[in-house]
Amino acid sequence: MAVKVFIKRQVPQDKARAMIPLFRQMRASAATQSGYITGETLRSLDKPEEFIVISTWQSSEDWKNWLQSKEREEVQGKIDDLLGGETEYDIYHYGFSE
Numbered sequence: 589m590a591v592k593v594f595i596k597r598q599v600p601q602d603k604a605r606a607m608i609p610l611f612r613q614m615r616a617s618a619a620t621q622s623g624y625i626t627g628e629t630l631r632s633l634d635k636p637e638e639f640i641v642i643s644t645w646q647s648s649e650d651w652k653n654w655l656q657s658k659e660r661e662e663v664q665g666k667i668d669d670l671l672g673g674e675t676e677y678d679i680y681h682y683g684f685s686e
Contacts, residue, residue, distance in 0.1 A: 595641040623650020
């Protein structure tokens with residue numbers, strides 16, 4: 589069953605420009621992973637430091653494989669170093685089925 593993953597990051601305005609290539613690198617790498625369907629990056633109008641990435645995966649297992657991959661961990665490490673904060677992840681499946 590397909591899942592949507594919501595990735596929330598607080599990006600101080602003085603670091604937003606430095607985040608752009610890291611966001612692009614992460615998306616490009618994710619797009620080559622098995623089970624990746626699509627993704628988008630949103631920035632809050634009310635809270636400009638808040639970014640949400642929404643990605644869609646064919647299954648939660650596909651997402652977990654990407655989450656634990658060395659390739660992703662390397663880029664996430666750069667993001668963590670730049671932001672000095674924690675990235676939040678929430679995973680949702682479609683509909684009411686279990």
